[in-house]
Amino acid sequence: MAPRAIITGAAGLIGQYLVNTAPRWAPGWDVQGLSRAHLDLTDRANVERTWQSIKPNAVIHCAALSRTKACEQDPEQARRINVEVTAHLAQLSQNIPFIFLSSGEVFDGKTGWYGETDEPNPINVYGQTKLEAEQAVLQNPEHTVVRIVLTAGTSQNGDRSFVEDMCRAAKAGKDVTLYADEFRCPLPAAVIARAIWELVDCKQPGLYHLGGSERLSRWEIGETLLPWYPELKSRLVKGSVQDHVGSPRPADLSLRCDKIQRLLSFRIPGFREWLAGRPRRGEDVWDYLDGSW
Numbered sequence: 433m434a435p436r437a438i439i440t441g442a443a444g445l446i447g448q449y450l451v452n453t454a455p456r457w458a459p460g461w462d463v464q465g466l467s468r469a470h471l472d473l474t475d476r477a478n479v480e481r482t483w484q485s486i487k488p489n490a491v492i493h494c495a496a497l498s499r500t501k502a503c504e505q506d507p508e509q510a511r512r513i514n515v516e517v518t519a520h521l522a523q524l525s526q527n528i529p530f531i532f533l534s535s536g537e538v539f540d541g542k543t544g545w546y547g548e549t550d551e552p553n554p555i556n557v558y559g560q561t562k563l564e565a566e567q568a569v570l571q572n573p574e575h576t577v578v579r580i581v582l583t584a585g586t587s588q589n590g591d592r593s594f595v596e597d598m599c600r601a602a603k604a605g606k607d608v609t610l611y612a613d614e615f616r617c618p619l620p621a622a623v624i625a626r627a628i629w630e631l632v633d634c635k636q637p638g639l640y641h642l643g644g645s646e647r648l649s650r651w652e653i654g655e656t657l658l659p660w661y662p663e664l665k666s667r668l669v670k671g672s673v674q675d676h677v678g679s680p681r682p683a684d685l686s687l688r689c690d691k692i693q694r695l696l697s698f699r700i701p702g703f704r705e706w707l708a709g710r711p712r713r714g715e716d717v718w719d720y721l722d723g724s725w
């Protein structure tokens with residue numbers, strides 16, 4: 433019988449890609465995607481029954497309150513979902529591989545190019561809850577935390593990725609302000625999914641960083657997308673973090689990824705490089721079946 437992998441947050445951006453790419457990157461696994469519609473992960477008794485009935489051989493935990501603004505607005509709910517749920521699932525998975533998707537937002541963003549040994553210092557509720565969850569997960573030396581970054585892709589309802597957010601705003605006639613002095617190293621969800629599936633097979637638990645090999649400002653990211661999303665053309669406005677109002681945002685979350693790179697069968701691409709080889713229109717730019725990169 434094939435080993436079973438549970439993917440939480442299966443209706444979310446990255447969870448969807450993990451489920452959809454499994455036949456290509458994890459053909460030996462029987463994958464059970466759990467969305468909120470299947471199971472509310474804060475319902476502890478139901479979660480325990482589900483673990484007992486599925487008897488997973490591995491868990492990839494993607495479910496989260498992932499929007500920074502939502503976490504600032506409701507820190508208790510952020511703690512419940514991001515910390516308590518994660519700690520509970522890790523405990524239920526104590527004898528099997530458990531991979532938790534965390535975020536570069538555990539850093540304050542003052543220096544950039546963070547490695548796994550650099551000291552986290554979150555500056556918002558989201559980052560704080562992710563860091564607390566990491567600490568709970570890494571108590572088990574067989575478990576894994578992967579800090580990921582700004583993720584591009586498409587989702588069922590078109591309301592998950594930053595690219596979808598930008599396009600929705602532009603189509604609604606709104607300007608999209610992008611900071612020229614805020615830096616990220618974006619990756620497509622398809623690349624993240626492939627790397628995570630390879631990590632499952634590697635059986636090398638621990639803490640990993642997974643970001644694109646190219647550091648870009650938000651403004652550069654927007655400009656890069658223009659040939660694929662002409663609707664953004666007259667809507668992008670160059671801004672500065674100096675003018676930011678709202679929840680605190682780390683300025684530079686570029687990540688050093690040599691540790692995970694050593695385990696992967698493919699080279700982690702830069703965002704511009706990856707997009708350069710993609711079809712411009714009519715096909716899904718973020719197609720998960722194309723592994724040519």
Ligand SMILES: NC(=O)c1ccc[n+]([C@@H]2O[C@H](COP(=O)([O-])OP(=O)(O)OC[C@H]3O[C@@H](n4cnc5c(N)ncnc54)[C@H](OP(=O)(O)O)[C@@H]3O)[C@@H](O)[C@H]2O)c1
Pocket residue numbers: 440441442443444445446447467468471472473474493494495496497498499513533534535536580581582583584592
């Ligand atoms: N996307 C990024 O740019 C990015 C960057 C860094 C780190 N990450 C991390 O990577 C992971 C996956 O991100 P993502 O972009 O795929 O997030 P996402 O699209 O927001 O998906 C998260 C999923 O978790 C589900 N969920 C939340 N609370 C739940 C609960 N109580 N019970 C069951 N399901 C629940 C959500 O369901 P609903 O749809 O019903 O709310 C959603 O489908 C998250 O841990 C996130 O923090 C993401």
